[in-house]
Amino acid sequence: xxxxxxxxxxxxxxxxxxxxxxxxxxxxxxxxxxxxxxxxxxxxxxxxxxxxxxxxxxxxxxxxxxxxxxxxxxxxxxxxxxxxxxxxxxxxxxxxxxxxxxxxxxxxxxxxxxxxxxxxxxxxxxxxxxxxxxxxxxxxxxxxxxxxxxxxxxxxxxxxxxxxxxxxxxxxxxxxxxxxxxxxxxxxxxxxxxxxxxxxxxxxxxxxxxxxx
Amino acid sequence: xxxxxxxxxxxxxxxxxxxxxxxxxxxxxxxxxxxxxxxxxxxxxxxxxxxxxxxxxxxxxxxxxxxxxxxxxxxxxxxxxxxxxxxxxxxxxxxxxxxxxxxxxxxxxxxxxxxxxxxxxxxxxxxxxxxxxxxxxxxxxxxxxxxxxxxxxxxxxxxxxxxxxxxxxxxxxxxxxxxxxxxxxxxxxxxxxxxxxxxxxxxxxxxxxxxxxxxxxxxxxxxxxxxxxxxxxxxxxxxxxxxxxxxxxxxxxxxxxxxxxxxxxxxxxxxxxxxxxxxxxxxxxxxxxxxxxxxxxxxxxxxxxxxxxxxxxx
Numbered sequence: 122x123x124x125x126x127x128x129x130x131x132x133x134x135x136x137x138x139x140x141x142x143x144x145x146x147x148x149x150x151x152x153x154x155x156x157x158x159x160x161x162x163x164x165x166x167x168x169x170x171x172x173x174x175x176x177x178x179x180x181x182x183x184x185x186x187x188x189x190x191x192x193x194x195x196x197x198x199x200x201x202x203x204x205x206x207x208x209x210x211x212x213x214x215x216x217x218x219x220x221x222x223x224x225x226x227x228x229x230x231x232x233x234x235x236x237x238x239x240x241x242x243x244x245x246x247x248x249x250x251x252x253x254x255x256x257x258x259x260x261x262x263x264x265x266x267x268x269x270x271x272x273x274x275x276x277x278x279x280x281x282x283x284x285x286x287x288x289x290x291x292x293x294x295x296x297x298x299x300x301x302x303x304x305x306x307x308x309x310x311x312x313x314x315x316x317x318x319x320x321x322x323x324x325x326x327x328x329x330x331x332x333x334x
Numbered sequence: 335x336x337x338x339x340x341x342x343x344x345x346x347x348x349x350x351x352x353x354x355x356x357x358x359x360x361x362x363x364x365x366x367x368x369x370x371x372x373x374x375x376x377x378x379x380x381x382x383x384x385x386x387x388x389x390x391x392x393x394x395x396x397x398x399x400x401x402x403x404x405x406x407x408x409x410x411x412x413x414x415x416x417x418x419x420x421x422x423x424x425x426x427x428x429x430x431x432x433x434x435x436x437x438x439x440x441x442x443x444x445x446x447x448x449x450x451x452x453x454x455x456x457x458x459x460x461x462x463x464x465x466x467x468x469x470x471x472x473x474x475x476x477x478x479x480x481x482x483x484x485x486x487x488x489x490x491x492x493x494x495x496x497x498x499x500x501x502x503x504x505x506x507x508x509x510x511x512x513x514x515x516x517x518x519x520x521x522x523x524x525x526x527x528x529x530x531x532x533x534x535x536x537x538x539x540x541x542x543x544x545x546x547x548x549x550x551x552x553x554x555x556x557x558x559x560x561x562x563x564x565x566x567x568x569x570x571x572x573x574x575x576x577x578x579x580x581x582x583x584x585x586x587x588x589x590x591x592x593x594x595x596x597x598x599x600x601x602x603x604x605x606x607x608x609x610x611x612x613x614x615x616x617x618x619x620x621x622x623x624x625x626x627x628x629x630x631x632x633x634x635x636x637x638x639x640x641x642x643x644x645x646x647x648x
Contacts, residue, residue: 227636
């Protein structure tokens with residue numbers, strides 16, 4: 122069952138990307154971060170996590186589907202490289218906790234996979250690709266609440282594009298990217314999209330906050 | 335996604351797989367310390383049961399509650415139906431109470447379909463007469479996929495009282511959509527006339543079918559719907575079409591035994607078979623909650639019903 126799911130996951134990601142009108146190689150967007158820059162940003166974030174959590178002994182990394190999950194795995198690999206022991210990594214789907222469920226047709230669920238150690242008493246680092254309104258993170262905090270009681274929750278994002286609608290701030294940021302609300306930020310990761318890039322494009326309007334989650 | 339779930343034939347392959355995949359994710363909720371999701375907070379689900387039922391009603395109730403919906407249980411016994419209220423008047427009452435979904439079981443085939451014209455919420459068929467029981471077929475398919483890893487090309491043998499079985503009809507339709515090959519095995523008197531038009535094979539010799547089956551699904555002999563003599567004696571039926579230990583030994587090693595419940599132990603299924611490792615009967619019940627959560631989420635969780643409701647009100 123799990124093998125079947127792992128095989129299906131990237132496909133689901135692509136389907137979601139297609140549904141949101143995104144393609145692996147976006148037309149007309151400006152590449153603001155290339156694969157080398159993404160790699161360096163993630164390496165720095167991994168070091169910051171180690172520093173802020175005293176060696177990441179209690180850390181669990183939970184990626185928010187779709188693209189937060191591969192980013193969380195890369196951060197975990199980064200922690201393992203420096204500290205020599207792997208940090209548990211999983212995924213946390215927030216679909217059922219969204220505040221805009223009634224605004225759109227029912228969505229396909231992402232995969233939630235919490236490491237067997239659980240989240241009780243641990244430091245949970247939520248990982249997402251883009252921080253925008255903060256609503257995804259709000260939903261993630263609610264979802265986490267139903268899974269247990271972490272000692273602390275921190276937030277790592279690859280791109281912070283501003284325009285918060287809730288009192289939420291990231292603990293670790295790969296890149297601060299000032300944007301207008303009309304612009305669309307797309308994060309591409311090689312595990313799902315075949316390449317690593319952060320692309321800034323002109324969008325249809327501000328109607329799709331955090332379209333890239 | 336469709337708005338009502340009346341027949342397994344309403345589901346495209348993509349819809350059916352979406353329900354199964356969603357159920358797979360929702361099944362995890364059962365293992366959590368807090369077995370609840372906030373998704374359907376403020377929605378009302380009415381269980382409208384005109385026929386006796388234990389597992390289906392409880393299953394829908396548990397599913398709706400795990401999604402935080404408000405549940406109103408209505409059973410014909412002890413209600414105004416006993417005073418002669420019609421289905422339509424009951425439906426209008428429910429409508430006035432603001433039901434977002436009506437889960438209906440009725441002894442008349444077609445009652446849920448009729449209900450879709452009288453209520454604005456989603457209607458889910460929880461068994462209508464001898465017609466269909468789509469969520470049972472979905473949970474059966476879900477159980478097969480979890481146990482055997484696939485549905486495409488799976489050989490499923492459904493045995494027994496096909497004539498009175500809404501489970502058999504829904505399963506044949508759904509399994510065909512999902513690419514499985516179904517064979518019905520029953521006494522000729524317990525097969526519907528139209529079975530030749532169903533997307534399945536028909537056989538009469540259970541012992542010949544068992545060695546090539548991945549799944550064998552035993553149906554309950556529905557004595558309460560039998561108004562004529564369909565077979566000479568229960569004992570003879572059991573000898574020819576019942577699954578006992580010796581017959582089970584004819585199955586391939588990986589094959590599973592299913593039963594939608596409630597069982598008549600000793601008639602269609604022997605106790606040693608029902609309690610064996612191959613039997614998925616208890617799993618089917620647990621999977622039923624996950625499937626019904628998926629169906630309620632996909633029908634009610636989004637906006638579609640909301641916009642259509644606004645249109646209907648105009």
